[in-house]
Every structure is written in structure tokens, then in C-alpha cells.
Amino acid sequence: MSPLRSPAGGRDGGAGGPTGPAHREPPAVPRTGPRTWARDLAMGMRFAAGGGRAGWIRTALTAAGVALGVAVLLLGASVPSLMDAWHGREKARENLGQEHDPKPADDTLLHTSVDTTYRGAQVRGRLVRPDGARPPLPPGVRRLPGPGRMLVSPALKELLDSPAGALLRDRLDYEVAGVIGDAGLLGPAELTYFAQSATLREADAYRIDHFGRSWDPTPMRAPAVLLVIMTCVALMMPVMVFIGTSVRFGNERRERRLAALRLVGSDVPTTRRIASGETLFGSLLGLAGGAALFLGGRQLASVITLWGINVFPSDVTPGPLAAALIAVLVPAAAVLVTLFAQRGVTVEPLGIVRGRPAIRRRLWWRVALPAVGTLLLLPLAGERPWTDTAPNTLRLAAGSMLLLFGVTALLPWLVDAVVRRLRGGPVPWQLAIRRLQLSSGSATRAVGGITIAVAGAIAIHMLLTGMQAGYAQAYAESGKVPRIGLWGGADSWPRTQKALTALRATPGVTAARGTIDANIGRLTGPGNAPSHDTHATVAVGSCAELRTLARITSCRDGDVFVTDARDPDSPVRAGATIDLNPRVGTDDRATPRPWKIPEAARATALRAPGHGPGLFSYDLLLTPSVLDIARLKDPDVEFQVDFDRDTPDAVEHLRNTAAHINPTMNEFSAVDNPHDQQLGSVRDGLFTGAVVTLLLIGAGLIISTVEQLHERRRLLSTLDAHGTRRATLGWSVLWQTAVPVVLGLGLAVGCGLGLGSLLLTMIDTPVTVDWPVVAGMTAIGGGVILFVTALSLPPLWRMMRPDGLRTE
Amino acid sequence: MTPEGSLLSAEGLHKKYGATPALDGADFSIHPGEVVAVMGPSGSGKSTLLHCLAGIIRPDSGTVRYGPHLLTGLNDAQRSALRRTDFGFVFQFGQLVPELTCLENVALPLRLNGTKRKEAERQAREWLERLEVDTVGGQRPGEISGGQGQRVAVARALATRPRVIFADEPTGALDSLNGERVLTLLTDAARDTSAAVVLVTHESRVAAYSDREIVVRDGRVKDMLAGLI
């Protein structure tokens, strides 16, 4: 029998003469059990591994794409455990006091927070004074530093040792006795210290008998949840698209090899399985590479601070379930994408038959995706205020994913629809448009990633900007006047007076005023209803200080003034008896401390009555000798310090002075807007992410463009022989890239703005469009076009060489 | 050899690819309206000679003269311009732009020369008619037969009314009948427009369409006509 006889021929022969000696049994149809699958996949993997240089390049490209995707997925999967570790350490080291302090004992200490800000950076400080020999210790601290000594975090040590830390060294007036261990730090970049003070007053601190408490972090507010969900969606989707694109690298050559396999008798499902095997090999390599990339990349965690969160590399560990899912699903997805890519493609023994020469791009399901997404989101926008419930979160994630994914699905249809209507134009334009008309698939697939990345980035950015706009406005309003407020526990007027002198002597300070403030209340005697709600405020200060508050004409020490701030219900009037120890709750058993306001008290008008920054609401003004400060309940000292913006480090000098007056003094100011810094870091992250994504996609585009050029080498040489200008073909490559990218970007900007508006409406924030960001994103997209074209030109020139004309 | 009255002539062409000499002192000349077959074993430098003559590549040494122009003295842009206006090309494979229609393919060299689209496509239609493939004008190269495709390619080579047509194995991918028809149409059209044809082929039946043949061997040209005289 002829070896050339086909199985079909064999069957025909069999029908004619079943007993013929030359008859051969028709080959049994192989059952496609798991073993067949395994065999074919293994064969495909062998092809991928043994495919020579070109084969390896293709495998490497697939692996690189998958590796990047896997690394990002692993990073995403690490976020929950990262936050757990972070919060866990936070919980273990804090104890800001209980409502009922323990009694002083051998194992208690006084503890207070002395946080400060140094040139915009937050420095966390804790000051303790042990009551006995066995004080509790926070994690990371093995022995309490001696009095006047402190333990510092490595980052703070570095800052203090550097010239840039000179001013801070002056503020943290303790001797460095050691370093806090990692267990006591949130992250390697955290600036923190733990000091013992011999002079810490009980009034300024809490007494505690242990560190750590069951303290749960405040749940993220709804806008933050929105932000996190959107980031995940916007980050993951391009990765998916990129994995999808990278498993298709070198598809055309692979198809030729598969055709050869068909020629030697493998059937269509087998070739598909073999093709999947090849992809599987690349994606398994990618999986390993991604894991390595992730392990290497997480070392960077120590230098990255995002949303004020900085962690140790070891915190960046994906959950075991998530890691296992990634390890299984990514290769599986790669195989599925390969099988999916081959639908409509029939590999015949003598070549490839594109089953559907022009795949009708159906509109309905492409429109259905974003439409369903919008429908999911719209009711959420109507619900005000938006609440972060599980169904809402799910709806939001699903809705925005559908919307973003819908955009990528819509893009091929859009490109098709637009390109189909284009005709004419100059030669490069015609070449590009015709090319896109014939097959726009590979280009739009890659551009789909750009679309998601840009749309997502714009939406997130709008959300961020909207959220931050409120803060920014408030800070801008408060920060108009260069002023810092300081407050802390007060003990006596002379010390306050000294502090004022010190503040005024500080370089850069233009003015300072300060008073001792306290709450007073109506005296509740028998028959009087508890009146904890009828509080009034008293300010104690020298005549000069009181004059800054009210229009006082004559004043001597011993004078008392009643202001016009009192409401009709106020107990404050000349000759009235008030309670200096008012109750703060109905169950407060404070003993009343009655005090009679002198009859000689004069009425005065506040300079700026009201509540708010720069406004005063004192009811009673006292000169220092009228009353012993100690009789007041929890007297606070409050300073308002004006400084000169042009004096360098005026704020830092001022803080140093304050720290020397009393390290536990608190500051309130609008000097550093922490939200600005957060927004800045997130914006940087977002831009970096978008640029990296776009570059990745650009790399994909370059590969597919060069691959396409390579396929057309002979044609390009022919065109060169005809005298075609290089510029003509260069422009056609540019247009060919530009048309889908421009359409994709247009779609992305539209979708991003729409989604952003929707999200802003959900958090009840006026919709504002950050045009510079839109422009920035668009510029990056344009940059990608140029980048792809520029990098495609050298291969284009090379392909145009007459070598391609050789027939060998 | 007497380049007198010749349209295109070359003298002492040398070209090396790496260490391998492809041309080693080749001479050539062709007159207007003449069809010259370039024969020789594969690897002898036939295609390299054609590429040098057409100004696609620049020889390492030697001169190519086209009318008053010293082709070897022109820069790349000038040579490209000359190829667009004065030369036409037919190759064996892959010369039609797959995404353009046949009509647009034929119009392409005219448009590269700056002819307006409408006019270019009108002329292209005439050439398609002449090459007996006017019915496939609206189709893409992938949708037509090899013979039709090669006729479209010939129409494209003729569309700019070139003075010299370079054909490198133009019938290599065709069956005898189609090949002969294409050659007949090509040589007839060339004679009508008194264009010269440089016909690289290894098939003697194709070479039989020429007026004379030259043989390239080891990078040198033997002009059989001159050899016989």
C-alpha cells in the first residue's frame, strides 16, 4: 500500500473490499483523555524548549510578559497580609492609656506621645517615666533607656547623624542609647524614638501597665475603599491584557510550525493542544520568573512609602491561597488564551486558514459590557452618602471592571468601524488604513491595555483629586496666615510668661501670644439640675496677652473681665459664683470647687468673637494674680505664634523652642498638609504605574509590529526596489500605530472621565476634571506611539534592504 | 562590448557580501526596446547584477550608467527617485501589498511619483485591462490566483511607463501556460513602449523570449552575442 494513501482513502478502500489483503484498519479516533492532553502539552513544551534561537526569543518574550503579570498579581495578593502585619505591629506597641488608670506600681509607667513634624516628615515619639523597677516594654525594646536617653529607629538614627538632621537633634534632647528592633517599627523608613524622661508630669501622660491592646484600626472610609478597589481594577486589568497579549507573541511562526505538524498527520485538536503546550512552557517559565521578580522586587518595599505606609520586605508575602491560585490560574489562563486565539483559525497541512476572514465584530455584547457596568454603578451614585457595605463594594468592583473591560471590548469594534469608513488620503495613510482594515486584531489587543490603564488612571485620579480638593481648600484657608498653634498642660503663669519670651526670641517668630485656658461651669448645688452642658471658658493672662483677645482700655494685675461672648444661659457675670471643677458627664463625681467672680469685674468686647481659627469664645478673662492656676480643672496653655515665611526653617526653630518648653506640647498648624504628601505619593505611583503599563504595552506593540515587518520583509524590499521613500513606509508604520492608539486614548479619556464623575458623585464631591492629568496621560499615550514607531524604524530600514529580494 | 547607443550599461562591477564575491568585474549593456535574458547557475550573481543595475544596491566598485546619469554616483534618495520614475520591477513572490486592492497596487508607483489618486487609478485600470485582469481590480491579492497576481504585478511595473523593466524570475511561481502569457504580455508591452527588459531567469523557455542572453558565472558576465562575433 502506498504510504501516501490518506486515512480517507483507506476507509474508501475498506468499504469496497473488507477482506482485501491490502486493507488497513482505519486509524482509531484517539480518545482525548488526560493522558493525550498531557502528551500533547509535553510535546508542545519540547517544541518551545528546542525551537532554536527564534523559538527561545518567543518563549522568553512570553515568559517576560507572564513574569511581569505574575509579579504584579503576587504583589496584589500580598496587600491583605501586608496590612495585617502592619496593623499587627501598630497594635502591639501602642497603649495611649485607659479611662481608669492603674495605680502606680512596680510594673507601671507614665507614657505619652511626643510626635513632631520635621520638615514635613512625621516623627513618632514616645516619652515614658517608669514608676518602678519592672516597667512594661513595647516590642523592639529590650531595656528601657535611662533617664534623658532614647532608643531610635534606624531611619531616625540616620537622619540625626546626617547634617540634615541638625535642627531635629536639637529638638530631641536625649542621648541615643540604642536602636529600636524591627518588631517595634511599622516599616524600615519609620522615624520614631522611645525616650525616658525624669521630669514627665502626670498631668501630661497616661499611666499604663502594659503595651499593646486590642485596638482595631479605624475602618477605611468609603472614599478610601473606593480608591483601593479602583486601583486594583485599573492595575490588574492591563496585566491581564498584557498576559493575554504576551502569550500570543510569535503566533504567526508558531502557526507555520503547526502546519508542518498537520502535514505529518496530527489532527486539529492535537495541534491546538501542542500550541497550548508551547504557551504553557513560556508561562511556566514566566511563573518562575514572576516569583523571582516578586522576591527581588519586594526588597524595594523598604524604600517605598505609599499612603504613608512603609513596610518591611518580609511583610510583602502573598496569602498561601492566593499564591496557589496564581500558580494554577496563570498557566491555565495562558492555555485558554491560546486555545481562544485559535478559534477561527484552522491550521491546515499546507498553511493557515483564517476561518473567518473578516470576523464580524458584533456590537451588542461589546456595548452590553459597559452598559451593564454603568447600570450597576448608577444606582450607587444615587445613594447618598455612599456606604461601604459588602454588596455595594461588590457592585462597585464589578461595575467598574465591566465598564473598563467593556472599553477594551468596544475598542476593536470602534477601530473596525472607524477604519472601514476611511479611504483615500496620501500613500502612507492608505497603506496604514488598508492594513488595519485587513487585520487590526493584534494592534487593538495591545492598545486595549492602554485604554484600561489610561481610563483607570484618569478615573482614580479624578477620585483622588476630588477627595483631596476639600482638604486642600481647608489647609489653604488655614495656612493663609503663617501661624502655628501650640497647646499643652499649664502649671503657672510665670512659666507661661517665660515660654512666651522664649518663643518671641526664636528666629523667624514675628509675634506670639498665649494664655492659660480652662473650662468652668455653673455651680450645681442642691436643687440645681446637673449642668455639665453649660460650660464656659476662662483665659488667664497678663494684661498684654488679654489685650490681644479683647478691647481692654485699662488693665492692672488683679483685674477681671467678663466678655460679650456669653450666651443668655451662661453662669458668668460679675458677682456670680461658678464651679472651677465642672463635671464632664452625668456620672462624673467631681467635687464642686466654687469661686465667686469679683463684683469689680468689668465688661469687655472680644476682638474676634466666634468659633474657628483666629476667633475667640472666652467668657471670662483673668489677670494672673486673681486666681491660683492650680485651682482650675486641667488648665491648658495655648500659644499662637506667627512666623516669617521667608526665614529658613522658622517653623523648625519654633518647634524646637516648643519642645524645650515642654516636649509633650501639641502643635496644630496648617503648615504641612499630610494629605498633600499622600496625594503626591499616590499621584507619583499612579503615573509610574501608568507609564510602566504603557511601556509594557509599547513593548508588545513593537514586538507585534516588528514581527509583522519581518513577515513582510520581501514585500518591503520590493517596495524599496520600486523606489518607495523610507519616509513613506515610516509614516505608514506611524499611522498604523497611531490610529488604534488615538482611538483607544479617546475612548479611554471619555470612559475615565465618565467613571471618575460617577465615583465623585458617589462620594458627594463636586466633579472637577484635572485637565493637566488628562493631558499628561494623553501625552504618555502619544509618547508610546512615537516610541513604538521610533523603535520599529531600524528594523523597517533593515527589512527594506535588498536581502529580502533573494529567492533563497 | 560597445555601450554606444545603450540605455543602461555597467562596467567592471564588483560586489562582495562579507568575504564572498557576488560580482567580480561584471559588464553589461542594454539598448532601448531590447530584451536581455540574464542566465547562469544559482548563486552566480544574477540577482546581484540586477540589483546593481537597478540602483537598489551600490556596487563596491565599477560604474553603472543610465542615459546621461552615472547611477553609481547618485545618492540613495536620487537612486530611489530614479527607480520610481524610470524603472519598473517584477519579482517572483510577495510583491503586491496584501492589504491594498489590485487596482491600488497598480496605482501605487504612480502615486509614489506624485500622481493624484483619481488619475493614478484611472491609468491603473487601463493597465489592468491591457494585462487582461481588469476584473480583479477591486479584489485583494489574497483573493486572486497566482497568474492573476503576477499580471497585476506586471501592470504595476508598466504603470509608470518605465524605460527599463527589471524582472527577476517573473514566472518562477507560475505554471507554463500562465507563465507564457505573462511573458508575452510583458515583452509585447515593453516593445510597444520601447522599454528595455532585464530578464533574470534560469529557465531557457523564458530566456527564449529575449533578444539575446548573457551568462553570469562566478560574478562575471559573458555576453554570448559578443562571444559569438
Add this chain to the structure above:
Amino acid sequence: MSIGHTLLGLLESGPRHGYDLKRAFDAHFGQDRPLHYGQVYSTMSRLLKNGLVEVDAVEAGAGPERKRYAITSAGITDVTQWLARPEKPEPYLQSTLYTKVVLALLTGRDAAELLDTQRTEHLRLMRGLTERKRGGDLADQLICDHALFHLEADLRWLELTSARLDRLGETVRA
């Protein structure tokens, strides 16, 4: 095929005995029909008469087969002319062309030249046929095609031989 020219050609590489000549001829060209010794003897006699060869030496005490022949300068000229003359294109030319190619190689002549000359001769005929075919009716076309295909087959063979010359040369000279 001319046995005379062939034997002359073989002598060009150096004087040989009659028996040697037969062996050399059989080795290179005699696959189908080895030469009878008598044919060698009679051919040599004719060539001697025409002055194309001469007897170089005779070994003592031996019969006629002990003569050693050498080619004369007239003989060399004759071989050269024969080799350079293209054969009239006709069917079944191969054996003659083959002999010529091998002899050209044996005698250090340019076999490629020989092939090119022959191709020109063939092409001259083919051009005529092609021209006739272009203007002719169907019968003409069919007849011309037949002839053209045969001629082309000859030339194909020539091309192939030409391509194999290097290898052939090594075999022949070995």
C-alpha cells in the same frame, strides 16, 4: 559520439598504451558499451594516418598492443575545435555532450564555456520556435511546444551538469 575525438582527448593528458586507452574510455564513457580492443586499434591506426597521434614508444619483444601513443599538436587543435563546436540541437544529444564535458575537464579546458556555447545554440533555436509560436495557430503552438520542451530538457541537463562540474571534475581526475 566520436570515438576518435574521445580517444584523442584522453591522450591529451599524456601518452598511453592502447590497453590503457581502452580502460580509461570504459571507465569514463563505457557504462553502456565497453570498447572492443579492436575498435581502439583501428581508431588509432586512422588517427596515426591523419597525423593526429604518433607512436611514442614500443616495448621490446611484444605484439602490436604494446605500442604507446601520444597526441600531436595537430591532434590537440582537432580536439579543441571539436569541443568548442556546439552540437546541433537534436534529441538524444546527451552522450555526446557528456563526453565533451568530461574530456574538457580531463584536458583542463573550461567546461562551463562549452555549456554556455551550447546553450546559446539551443536558445537561438528556441527563440525561433517561440517567435513562431507567438504568431502561429494552435497546431503550430503544440508542435513548437513539443520541440521547446525537449530543447529545454537538454539545457536543464546541461545546467545540472554544469552545477555538478566541480564534483565531476574531482571524480574524473581521481
